Amino acid sequence: MANRETIFNLAVALLLLALPIAANYAGEPFYVTLATRIAILSLAAVGLNLALGLGGLVSFGHAAFFGIGGYTAGILASHAFSGDPLIFGLPGTKQMIVIWLVAMIAGGIVAFLIGLISLRTAGVYFIMITLAFAQMIFYFAISWPAYGGEDGLPIFVRNQFPGVNTLRPLPYFLICYALLAIGLILFKLIADSRFGAALQATRQNEVRVASVGIPPYRIRLAAFVISGMFTAIAGALFADLNRFVSPSMLSWHLSGELIVLIILGGVGRLFGPVVGAAIYVLLEFWLGGITERWQFFLGLILLGVVLFARGGVVGLIAGRARHG
Amino acid sequence: MTIALFLEQLLNGLQFGVMLFLMAAGLTLIFGVMGLINLAHGSLYMVGAFACAVVAAWSGSFWIGLVASLAAAAAAGAIVELVVIRRLYTRDHLDQVLATFALILIFSEGTRWVFGSIPLYLDIPTLLQGTVPLPGGSRYQLYRLAIIGVGIAVAIGLYLLITQTRLGMRIRAGESDREMIGALGVDVATLYTVVFALGAALAGLAGAMVGAIQSVQVGMGEPVLILAFVVIVIGGIGSIRGALIGAVLVGVTDTMGRFLLPQAMQLFLPPSQAGLIGGAIASMLIYLLMAVVLALKPRGLFPAQA
Numbered sequence: 001m002a003n004r005e006t007i008f009n010l011a012v013a014l015l016l017l018a019l020p021i022a023a024n025y026a027g028e029p030f031y032v033t034l035a036t037r038i039a040i041l042s043l044a045a046v047g048l049n050l051a052l053g054l055g056g057l058v059s060f061g062h063a064a065f066f067g068i069g070g071y072t073a074g075i076l077a078s079h080a081f082s083g084d085p086l087i088f089g090l091p092g093t094k095q096m097i098v099i100w101l102v103a104m105i106a107g108g109i110v111a112f113l114i115g116l117i118s119l120r121t122a123g124v125y126f127i128m129i130t131l132a133f134a135q136m137i138f139y140f141a142i143s144w145p146a147y148g149g150e151d152g153l154p155i156f157v158r159n160q161f162p163g164v165n166t167l168r169p170l171p172y173f174l175i176c177y178a179l180l181a182i183g184l185i186l187f188k189l190i191a192d193s194r195f196g197a198a199l200q201a202t203r204q205n206e207v208r209v210a211s212v213g214i215p216p217y218r219i220r221l222a223a224f225v226i227s228g229m230f231t232a233i234a235g236a237l238f239a240d241l242n243r244f245v246s247p248s249m250l251s252w253h254l255s256g257e258l259i260v261l262i263i264l265g266g267v268g269r270l271f272g273p274v275v276g277a278a279i280y281v282l283l284e285f286w287l288g289g290i291t292e293r294w295q296f297f298l299g300l301i302l303l304g305v306v307l308f309a310r311g312g313v314v315g316l317i318a319g320r321a322r323h324g
Numbered sequence: 325m326t327i328a329l330f331l332e333q334l335l336n337g338l339q340f341g342v343m344l345f346l347m348a349a350g351l352t353l354i355f356g357v358m359g360l361i362n363l364a365h366g367s368l369y370m371v372g373a374f375a376c377a378v379v380a381a382w383s384g385s386f387w388i389g390l391v392a393s394l395a396a397a398a399a400a401g402a403i404v405e406l407v408v409i410r411r412l413y414t415r416d417h418l419d420q421v422l423a424t425f426a427l428i429l430i431f432s433e434g435t436r437w438v439f440g441s442i443p444l445y446l447d448i449p450t451l452l453q454g455t456v457p458l459p460g461g462s463r464y465q466l467y468r469l470a471i472i473g474v475g476i477a478v479a480i481g482l483y484l485l486i487t488q489t490r491l492g493m494r495i496r497a498g499e500s501d502r503e504m505i506g507a508l509g510v511d512v513a514t515l516y517t518v519v520f521a522l523g524a525a526l527a528g529l530a531g532a533m534v535g536a537i538q539s540v541q542v543g544m545g546e547p548v549l550i551l552a553f554v555v556i557v558i559g560g561i562g563s564i565r566g567a568l569i570g571a572v573l574v575g576v577t578d579t580m581g582r583f584l585l586p587q588a589m590q591l592f593l594p595p596s597q598a599g600l601i602g603g604a605i606a607s608m609l610i611y612l613l614m615a616v617v618l619a620l621k622p623r624g625l626f627p628a629q630a
Contacts, residue, residue: 058418117615120622124361124417124561128553129618135550136611143604252550256363256425263422293437299429306423307411 005318009271016274017177024170032169033241038274038281039176040237045261045273046183047230052259053268054191055223056203060127061114061134062258065107065228067141067250069235072103074153074245081156096161096175096240100233107232108225110137115224119217131252138250152246159240166240176237180274183230188270190226199223231258264305266312275313328460333583334576335458339468341575342475346530347552348559348567349482350523356562357498357519360409361417363424365527365552366545367431372397372528373535373544374435377444386449390532397528398521405520410513428546436542443539446532471533478526479568486564495519499562551578554610558617560624569625574610581609 016035023031044066051057076099079085079092086092093099118129147153157167164171190196201209202216209216239245248254257280265276283301287294309316351365375396380389404427412420448467455463486492494515497505506512531545538544555574559566586602593601617625 052418058421060421117619121618124355125557125618125623127361127417127421128557129614131550132554132557132611132614136608139607140604143600143607145600252546256421259418260422260425263418267418293433295429296433296437299426299433302426303408303423303430306415306419306426307408 003318005269005271005314008314008318012271012274012278013181016278020170020173029169032173034281034285036169036173036176036241038277039173039180040234040241041258041261041277041281042274043176043180043183043237044231044234045258045265045277046180046187047227047234048258049262049268049273050187050190050230051224051227052262053272054196054203055199055220057119057220057224058127058259059130059224059227060252060255060259061130061132062228062231063250063252063254064114064134064137065111065231066235066238066254066258067137067245067247068107068110069103069232069237070239070245070249071141071147071153071235072106072232073099073159073236073239074155075147076102077155077159078147078153094157094159096159096166096236099159099236100179103232103236104229107228107235111225111228112221114228115221119220119224131255134250134252134255138247138252141247141250148246150247152244152248155239155243155245158243172241176241179233179237183233184270184274186230191270195219195222260302262312264302264312266314269312269314269318272312272314279313326460326462328458328462331458331460332462332464333579335464335468335472337576337579338572339471339475339575340579341572342472343530343534344548344551344555344575345475345568345571346478346526347548348555348571349478349564350526351552352556352559352562352564352567353495353519354523355556357495358409358413358516360413361420361424362409362523363421363549364404364427364431365523366549367428368397368401368524368527369531369545369548370431370435370542371400372525372531373446373540374439374444374531375528376532376535377446377540378439380446381444386447386536389446390529393528393532394525397531398525400528401524402517402521404524405517409520410516413516432542439542441542443541444535446535446540448536467536474529474533478529479564482564491518551610554614556624558614558624560626563624563626566624566626573613577613578606578610581606585609 016038020032020035023029023035044062047065048059048062051059076086076092077094080094081092083091114130114133118126118133121129141147142150158172160166161175164175166172166175191200198209198214198219201214202219206216209219235249238249261276261280262273263276264279265272265274283298284294287297291297305312347365347369350368351362354360354362354365372393376386376389376393378389379392380386383389408423408427412423452467452470454466456466456469458464484492486495494505494510497510498512498515498519502512505515527545530548534548551574552571555570556567557570558573559568559570582603585606586599589598589602621627
C-alpha cells in the first residue's frame with residue numbers, strides 16, 4: 001500500500017501551498033502570513049524531529065537554535081543598516097541567502113558545543129541539560145545590551161532575496177514554503193540513508209549499535225548538529241517574518257512548543273511537524289478569536305491529546321508507523 | 325568591598341539556595357519514586373504563593389496564609405496526581421513533558437483568569453520584621469534568616485521522614501522496586517499520591533515564603549523551576565542529599581557571581597563595560613557550573629542508586 005501516509009502527506013503539502021495563494025488573490029493577506037508562520041514553525045520542528053523522532057533525543061532546548069538563527073538575521077541586518085563592520089572588518093548583510101548560511105553555521109556550531117556535553121547523558125538528564133543550555137543563552141541575550149537586550153532588536157526592512165519582492169506576503173510565503181520543502185526532502189533522504197538507519201538504531205538499541213562497530217555518540221552528535229542547523233534557518237525566517245528578534249525566541253516556552261508540534265502531528269513521521277504546526281497555529285488563531293483565555297483551553301486540548309490520542313494526528317489518519 | 329557586604333551576599337546566596345532546595349526536594353522525590361518529570365512543579369509554587377497572599381490579606385495573618393499555602397499546594401498536587409499524573413507513570417518522558425507543559429498553560433492562565441495580571445503583595449509578618457546585626461557592623465534582614473532556618477528544618481525533617489518512618493521506608497522501597505512493594509501489600513497508588521502531595525506542599529511553602537520578598541504573580545514559578553532542574557541535575561536526580569548540596573551550590577554561585585564578577589572585571593576593564601560583561605557572564609555562571617559537573621560526572625554529584 002503506497003500508502004495512506006504518502007497520499008495524506010501530498011494532500012497536506014498541496015493544501016499548505018494552495019490555500020495561501022487562494023487567500024492572497026481573495027484579498028486576505030493575513031491568512032498568507034498565518035500560513036508563513038505555519039511553514040516556518042514546521043521547518044523548525046522538522047529539524048527537531050530529526051533529533052527527537054529519529055534519534056530519540058528529547059531536546060528541550062531547541063529554542064536556542066531558533067533564537068540563534070533569529071539573532072543572526074537581526075544582527076547582520078542591523079550592521080548592514082548602520083554600516084558598522086561586524087567583526088574583522090566584515091560588513092553586515094541584507095541578503096537572505098548569506099544570512100541563512102551564517103545562521104546555519106552558527107546554529108551548527110552551538111549545537112555541536114551543546115551536544116558535546118549533553119549527549120554524554122541520556123533520558124531525563126538530557127531533557128534538563130538541553131533546557132538549561134537554552135536558558136543560559138536566553139539569559140545571555142537578555143543581559144547583553146549591545147543588540148537590544150530585553151527589548152529585542154527590530155529589523156527595519158525585511159531582508160532581500162535576489163529577484164523576489166520579499167516585502168509582499170505571498171512571495172515571502174513561497175520562499176519559506178520552498179525551504180520547508182527542501183527541509184522535508186532532506187529529512188526523508190537522511191531517514192532513508194545509512195546514517196539515518198544507524199541513528200534510528202541508536203534509538204532502538206544503543207548497545208547493539210555499539211557492538212556492530214558504530215559509535216552511537218558520534219551518530220547522535222551529527223544528528224543533533226544537523227537538527228540545530230535546520231532550526232536555526234527557521235529562526236532566521238521567523239525573524240524576517242516578524243521583522244523583529246527578541247529573547248522570547250530563545251525562551252523555554254518555544255522549546256516546549258516545538259515538542260508539542262511534533263507530538264501533535266506524530267513523532268518521527270515525515271509530515272508530523274507540518275500537521276502539528278498547522279493545527280497548533282490554527283488552534284491558537286481560532287481560540288484567540290473566541291476567548292482571551294485561549295492558553296487555558298489550548299492546555300486542556302493538549303492534555304487530551306497526550307492522554308487519549310497517542311501517535312498524533314498523522315498516526316490517527318494514516319495508521320500506526322510500521323516500525324516503532 | 326567590606327567583609328560585611330561579602331557576608332550579606334553570602335547569606336543571600338544561602339537563602340536563595342535553601343529556597344531552591346524546597347523546590348528541588350519535591351522534584352527529585354517525585355522523579356526518584358515515580359520516575360516522573362514534572363514541569364508543572366513551578367505552578368504548584370505559584371499556587372502556594374497566591375494562596376498565602378490571598379488568605380493573608382483576608383485574615384490579616386501571615387501565619388494562617390502560610391498554612392493555607394501548604395494546604396492549597398498539597399491539595400492541588402493531589403488533585404493533579406489523581407486526575408492526570410497517575411496516567412503518565414507508564415508513559416515515556418516525552419509524554420510527561422508534554423502533559424505537564426499543558427498543565428502549566430492551564431495553571432497559569434487559570435490563575436490569571438481568577439486573580440488578574442496585577443501582582444499581589446504579601447507583607448513580611450511583624451514577628452520577623454527588622455534586622456539582626458552582622459559581624460563587621462552591617463545588619464541583615466531577620467526574615468531571610470528565618471527562610472534559611474525553615475530550609476534547614478525541612479532538610480532535617482525530610483531526612484528523618486525518609487530514614488526513620490514507615491512512610492519513608494515505603495518511599496525508599498518504592499524507589500528500588502515498585503512491583504515488589506505492591507506485591508507485599510502496600511497501596512502503591514496512594515503512596516504515589518502522598519509523595520506527590522508532599523512535594524507539592526514543599527513547593528507551595530517555598531512560593532509562600534518567597535512571596536513576601538518578591539511580588540506574587542503569574543509565571544513566577546517558571547524561572548525557579550528551571551533553576552531547580554539545574555539543581556537536581558547537579559546533585560543527581562533522585563537524591564535528596566544531592567538536591568540540598570546542589571541547591572546551596574547553585575544559590576551561592578549565582579548570588580556571589582552577580583556580586584563579584586562585575587567587580588573582578590573592573591581590574592582589567594573600564595567600569596561601565598565591566599558591569600555589563602560581568603553581569604552577562606554572571607547570569608550564565610550556574611549553567612557553566614552544571615556543564616562542568618556533568619562533563620566530569622554525567623549522573624550528577626550524588627547519583628541515586630538506580
